[in-house]
Amino acid sequence: MTTDTATAADQIVAAARSLFSRGLTHGSTGNLSVRTADGILITPTGSSLGTVTAADLSLIDVSGAYLDGPKPSKEAFLHAAVLRARPGDHAVAHTHSTHAAAVSCMDGLDPDDALPPLTAYYAMRIGRLPLLPYHAPGDAALEALAEATAREGHAMLLRNHGPVVSGRTLAAAVDAVEELEETAKLHLLLRGTATRPLTAAQAAALRPS
Ligand SMILES: O=C(CO)COP(=O)(O)O
Numbered sequence: 053m054t055t056d057t058a059t060a061a062d063q064i065v066a067a068a069r070s071l072f073s074r075g076l077t078h079g080s081t082g083n084l085s086v087r088t089a090d091g092i093l094i095t096p097t098g099s100s101l102g103t104v105t106a107a108d109l110s111l112i113d114v115s116g117a118y119l120d121g122p123k124p125s126k127e128a129f130l131h132a133a134v135l136r137a138r139p140g141d142h143a144v145a146h147t148h149s150t151h152a153a154a155v156s157c158m159d160g161l162d163p164d165d166a167l168p169p170l171t172a173y174y175a176m177r178i179g180r181l182p183l184l185p186y187h188a189p190g191d192a193a194l195e196a197l198a199e200a201t202a203r204e205g206h207a208m209l210l211r212n213h214g215p216v217v218s219g220r221t222l223a224a225a226v227d228a229v230e231e232l233e234e235t236a237k238l239h240l241l242l243r244g245t246a247t248r249p250l251t252a253a254q255a256a257a258l259r260p261s
């Protein structure tokens with residue numbers, strides 16, 4: 053279902069405030085997008101999600117090209133790549149949330165799946181978390197890999213950076229990125245403690261499509 057641009061703008065501003073007010077984004081980090089009938093509405097580059105308004109939002113097309121409004125997020129190409137790869141998804145959330153960003157800096161991660169399925173909600177909302185190799189923010193060299201990764205699943209972790217998660221709606225994408233953050237926190241809390249994640253079969257039974 054495609055959202056109209058005015059509704060999408062309201063959704064982006066509400067989600068931005070919600071994330072920023074709870075410390076899930078800080079400074080001018082993170083960006084949100086929603087696919088609309090007109091293109092992809094996305095937060096502008098350099099904006100704080102604590103103060104961005106509906107009038108500040110940028111419009112790009114699915115190729116990532118600029119259409120209207122202020123200069124889009126430098127990660128606009130990533131949002132467009134994910135939405136091209138996932139026609140059933142209509143929104144993308146990217147954050148530098150503390151615990152997920154911390155995990156993205158850890159050595160020895162499994163590049164196919166950076167976090168264990170510690171809880172049922174993690175298995176339901178994220179499932180698998182591929183780790184993408186380090187690129188500087190805004191480096192479009194990541195575009196092809198991000199698009200290919202998004203064809204396999206709706207979540208990915210950018211090395212030394214943070215998560216990118218899509219959803220059928222912005223609410224779903226934000227819900228999933230929050231679940232990822234909380235699971236990253238649990239993972240760090242449990243370091244040094246013998247831990248029993250879900251079994252592969254238990255996780256697979258809950259995995260999102
Ligand atoms: O998260 C960010 C870069 O990765 C923020 O960039 P923008 O301000 O360009 O959206």
Ligand SMILES: [Zn+2]
Pocket residue numbers: 081082127146147148189213214
């Ligand atoms: Zn970022």
